[in-house]
Amino acid sequence: MKNYLYLENGSVFEGDLLTKSTEKAANGEIVFFTGMTGYQEVLTDPSYKDQIVVFTYPLIGNYGVNENDFESKKPHVAGVVVYEGNMSHSHYQAKNSLGEYLDKWNIPLLSHVDTRAVVKNIRQEGSMQAVITSEEGCTVKPSQGGLTAHVAEVSTKVIESFGEGDKHIVLMDFGYKKSILDSLVQQGCRVSIVPFDTGFEQIKELQPDGILLSNGPGDPKQLEYLLGNLKKIISKFPTMGICLGHQLTALAFGGNTKKMLFGHRGANQPVVDLKTKKVYMSSQNHSYEVDEPSLQGTSLQVRFRNVNDSTVEGLMHEDLPIFTTQYHPEANPGPIESSQLFNDFLQMINDYSGREKAYA
Ligand SMILES: NC(=O)CC[C@H](N)C(=O)O
Structure with a gap:
């Protein structure tokens, strides 16, 4: 038809x-x-x-x-x-x-x-x-700027638990992909999936070893009202942020995000890890990017960069155990060559608990 x-x-x-x-x-x-x-x-x-x-x-x-x-x-x-x-x-x-x-x-x-x-x-x-x-002669109502889909429409309403293990990860659900959960469970983690707006005190009660900020739809700035809470959470616990989680980390520390012309969506976006100089093919799906100049004075540094257009593809904090990726290390669809980052997350958690004990 x-x-x-x-x-x-x-x-x-x-x-x-x-x-x-x-x-x-x-x-x-x-x-x-x-x-x-x-x-x-x-x-x-x-x-x-x-x-x-x-x-x-x-x-x-x-x-x-x-x-x-x-x-x-x-x-x-x-x-x-x-x-x-x-x-x-x-x-x-x-x-x-x-x-x-x-x-x-x-x-x-x-x-x-x-x-x-x-x-x-x-x-x-x-x-x-x-x-x-099927209508002929239709006119399209122009967009009013940013993406309006809101994480509240896709986030869980209740806390759910998966996996077994001695490391407990709280996955803040902004619209998480199941393969992120699977990647953590495969690492031997116990995972609690919590609603996107869960408060700091409630997260503390869950006694997480680490926080994962998930991917999700829409303009990250729609969640500006949550940034104070998020900053408290990610400053307290070792954190990995993926896609929207990466953008929210940048915003929480005072950085900025902006809409790209047409974004990155595919399974072969090359990304360089500035720490190791290695290039990875990555799975991506995003319309927004972190504005690099806005990172000045935030204590966040660019760790990953897109080889095609030089945009920011991931961050690390100068002192705190926090790293983020704009791309999807869990892949699905796409190459799994960045899955090592889930190991790195657990390693970071272990190093941090050792450091905490040393200062106790
Ligand atoms: N996959 C994602 O988390 C996308 C993040 C955000 N909604 C963007 O389009 O940039």
Whole structure:
């Protein structure tokens, strides 16, 4: 069935709707993902909440949707745009086709769109609002600036516990990906997942050995009202921040964040670790970046940098046991070569407890 993708800049693209027609149009910020595989993880990563995702790889859906690769309990994207959507998947683990899965959640899958032309629009003019609809002559309501998806819509409401082990990590849930939890559990940690706005005193009562600030949707500045609480927490306990967690760490220490033209979304973003001079291929999904000049006087230093465009990809604190990454060391989708950072996190926790004892 013919449907259209309308962009905020006036461009219109025709496509075939592979899912059942929904009454209402899908609205959202349009972004593109460049990985060849990993669509199931992308769709269910809460950081993509309310975004329309264009997959640049021209054939999406080959291996269907299985039960193991969900990053959360449901898809969060507003819509999906592909060149060729394969509905006759083939994989021994598949339970649904991509179309069936999206249908279940009333999310449109628009195919046979000239995705290269769409991406050129986004690269030149930046991510913008878009609509998928069967309606002709639709105009797109322009965005009011930043991303409006809020972590409150995806964060847990109750504390949940996973794993066993002698190190206890409190994972502050801004919209965490399941593979972050899995990575910590694999390290032999006991993990408590807590709501994003849990207060310092309550966190202290949980007696964590370390804090993990998760990824999540939206503009990090929407959480400005929480920064005082977050600063107290991460100044007290060894902390690792991932993506939104990285941006919030920068803001909490007085740094700034800004929206990028079209962000980084893919599975092969090169990042250099300035400490070791090694380059890693990384998995990424973000629209905002930490503004490097704003870090002056914050005690935070740039530890990781994007090799393509030199943007800040991670931080470390000069004195406190804190490090962050703008990219995703848990991968999924993408290369697992940065998973070592979860070991480093535990090592940092061990070193810190030794240091605390030495000063006691
Ligand atoms: N994956 C994330 O945590 C994304 C962080 C933030 N919402 C951004 O788009 O930059």
